[in-house]
Amino acid sequence: MTLKKFINSYEKFLKFILFVMMVALAATVLLGVSFRFAGSALVWYDEVAAVQLAWITYYGSAYASLKGAHISVPSIFKAFPIALRKIFFVLSKFIIYAFLILLAYYGFKVLTLIGGETLVTLEWVPQIFVQSVIPVASCLFILSETLRIPEDYKNLVLQTTNIEQTGDI
Amino acid sequence: MLILTMFLVLLFILSINVPIAIGLAVTTIVAMVLKSGTSFLIDTAIVMFDGSMKFPLIAIPLFILAGSIMNSAGISRRLIAFASALVGFIKGGLSMINIATSMFFAEISGSAVADVAALGSILIPAMKKKGYPGAFAAAVTSSSASLAIIIPPSIPMIVYAVMSQSSVVQLFVAGIVPGVIGGFFLMLAAYITARRRNFPVEETFNLANVRKTAREAALAFLLPVIILGGIFGGVVTATEGAGLAVVASLVIGLVYGEVDFKRLYEAATEGAIQTSSVMLLVAASVLLGEFLTVEQLPQKIAGSIMDFTNNKYAVLAILNVFLLVIGFFLHSVAAIILTVPIVMPLVYAVGIDPVHFGIIVTLNLAIGQQTPPVASVLATACSVAKEDIWDVTRENLIFISVLVILLLLVTYVPAIPMTLVEYFYRS
Numbered sequence: 246m247t248l249k250k251f252i253n254s255y256e257k258f259l260k261f262i263l264f265v266m267m268v269a270l271a272a273t274v275l276l277g278v279s280f281r282f283a284g285s286a287l288v289w290y291d292e293v294a295a296v297q298l299a300w301i302t303y304y305g306s307a308y309a310s311l312k313g314a315h316i317s318v319p320s321i322f323k324a325f326p327i328a329l330r331k332i333f334f335v336l337s338k339f340i341i342y343a344f345l346i347l348l349a350y351y352g353f354k355v356l357t358l359i360g361g362e363t364l365v366t367l368e369w370v371p372q373i374f375v376q377s378v379i380p381v382a383s384c385l386f387i388l389s390e391t392l393r394i395p396e397d398y399k400n401l402v403l404q405t406t407n408i409e410q411t412g413d414i
Numbered sequence: 415m416l417i418l419t420m421f422l423v424l425l426f427i428l429s430i431n432v433p434i435a436i437g438l439a440v441t442t443i444v445a446m447v448l449k450s451g452t453s454f455l456i457d458t459a460i461v462m463f464d465g466s467m468k469f470p471l472i473a474i475p476l477f478i479l480a481g482s483i484m485n486s487a488g489i490s491r492r493l494i495a496f497a498s499a500l501v502g503f504i505k506g507g508l509s510m511i512n513i514a515t516s517m518f519f520a521e522i523s524g525s526a527v528a529d530v531a532a533l534g535s536i537l538i539p540a541m542k543k544k545g546y547p548g549a550f551a552a553a554v555t556s557s558s559a560s561l562a563i564i565i566p567p568s569i570p571m572i573v574y575a576v577m578s579q580s581s582v583v584q585l586f587v588a589g590i591v592p593g594v595i596g597g598f599f600l601m602l603a604a605y606i607t608a609r610r611r612n613f614p615v616e617e618t619f620n621l622a623n624v625r626k627t628a629r630e631a632a633l634a635f636l637l638p639v640i641i642l643g644g645i646f647g648g649v650v651t652a653t654e655g656a657g658l659a660v661v662a663s664l665v666i667g668l669v670y671g672e673v674d675f676k677r678l679y680e681a682a683t684e685g686a687i688q689t690s691s692v693m694l695l696v697a698a699s700v701l702l703g704e705f706l707t708v709e710q711l712p713q714k715i716a717g718s719i720m721d722f723t724n725n726k727y728a729v730l731a732i733l734n735v736f737l738l739v740i741g742f743f744l745h746s747v748a749a750i751i752l753t754v755p756i757v758m759p760l761v762y763a764v765g766i767d768p769v770h771f772g773i774i775v776t777l778n779l780a781i782g783q784q785t786p787p788v789a790s791v792l793a794t795a796c797s798v799a800k801e802d803i804w805d806v807t808r809e810n811l812i813f814i815s816v817l818v819i820l821l822l823l824v825t826y827v828p829a830i831p832m833t834l835v836e837y838f839y840r841s
């Protein structure tokens with residue numbers, strides 16, 4: 246399988262799980278509202294919805310990284326001469342990897358410490374599953390950053406960091 | 415000394431294009447290691463997880479999803495047709511239609527970038543076809559879309575409410591009057607430009623056509639009633655209102671028979687990207703917040719500014735200049751997340767109402783969305799119009815001036831944003 250094909254399949258996979266998560270979050274909120282109107286509020290609604298947001302945050306971050314869409318300030322970087330941009334490019338990747346490796350490592354360490362814990366409102370959902378998002382998504386984030394290197398390098402040389410990619414709301 | 419070093423390190427990391435969220439987290443981690451060793455490192459993972467579990471911010475992906483559904487459900491087209499029947503007879507008709515539609519759309523969507531993408535793709539080509547300069551079309555679309563974050567519902571206001579621990583509902587109510595005045599001012603500026611440059615009228619006024627287009631868009635008008643009525647009436651929270659917006663726009667799209675599921679799939683995943691990039695920043699800011707709390711930095715800044723002046727209006731002027739400058743370089747949500755926790759102690763100390771300040775912050779950042787180099791909404795409008803960002807900025811100066819006048823009014827006449835809040839929630 247070529248790299249391009251792998252990136253395509255990986256992107257499709259991330260897109261699919263994020264679509265499911267977005268729909269699931271909307272469904273949870275609507276269930277919560279409906280049951281509250283019906284007079285029997287769901288006790289687990291707040292906690293589960295907040296966990297779903299955390300999952301969208303981290304799995305979405307892995308996808309955002311693949312698309313080069315994390316909020317950054319490319320305008321200053323673009324003003325540097327090309328030689329300096331190349332050095333800073335390596336340095337920026339080093340900083341990003343260092344952070345993600347640290348997050349993955351300590352995220353995993355946390356999992357080893359919360360063995361028997363569960364969600365407060367749903368006692369059959371183990372915290373290990375809930376918080377696995379940090380180490381797992383950090384690894385996916387690292388993969389995305391790596392797969393993005395050729396594209397980022399191309400932008401760096403051509404000086405065409407797409408301003409729209411740095412997403413605002 | 416540590417704080418100054420930290421600030422310089424952060425500035426350097428951001429200037430080499432590291433995502434702001436990661437830059438913040440790395441700077442905080444380095445500062446904490448220098449101060450207290452490596453024992454807290456395991457907390458990093460815990461704080462980054464907890465920091466992303468902010469219940470009120472669930473409204474962000476839901477409002478984005480609702481906006482995407484509306485885009486693929488023929489709602490924008492119907493709103494434009496109605497606005498055209500209503501204000502298309504005025505000189506420079508298409509600019510009026512553009513501003514009026516943005517104001518309608520803003521009551522349903524919480525995002526200026528979503529508005530400019532949705533309406534710009536229809537209105538900018540239409541304006542160019544009628545002979546308006548492309549740069550002017552992009553400028554009017556861009557400025558009027560930024561009204562979306564002043565008129566409720568508004569994602570930046572939700573983020574502000576979480577960062578400042580103030581009421582989302584009161585912020586939404588406070589945004590209504592400035593939003594309407596802003597829309598009126600923009601229309602006035604567009605009208606003056608149209609007269610000066612002889613832009614055409616769009617159609618003659620015809621009451622039967624107003625009725626017909628209103629009937630066709632009637633379901634779309636129901637959306638703000640459901641969303642804002644539910645939130646203001648205290649029936650649902652802002653988060654739940656966002657959930658209702660998703661269902662209501664889906665139902666309306668299905669009734670219109672225009673929901674494009676393929677586009678919806680793409681839009682939902684785009685929404686996940688936007689949500690995650692904002693939420694990662696929120697999580698990193700929680701990490702920074704823990705450090706700042708220990709260091710008491712916000713209190714120290716408040717103290718040193720109050721040594722200089724404790725006049726509320728002078729402090730507001732300082733904060734406005736600070737926020738306007740920040741707006742040149744940061745996206746709106748990033749600016750809120752980075753600055754609000756730091757300036758809040760000062761805001762409270764000089765007696766500024768946090769809801770009033772929220773509108774000031776939002777308005778400053780709406781202007782920031784129009785001022786390059788970092789101007790998300792303007793950049794989106796330019797990309798839709800295929801126009802140069804500086805050409806559009808020249809055309810946009812009149813609209814930016816209008817937004818600055820509105821900012822001054824809102825800052826120094828607190829009654830403009832606060833009267834409705836006082837009347838409904840505090841009397």
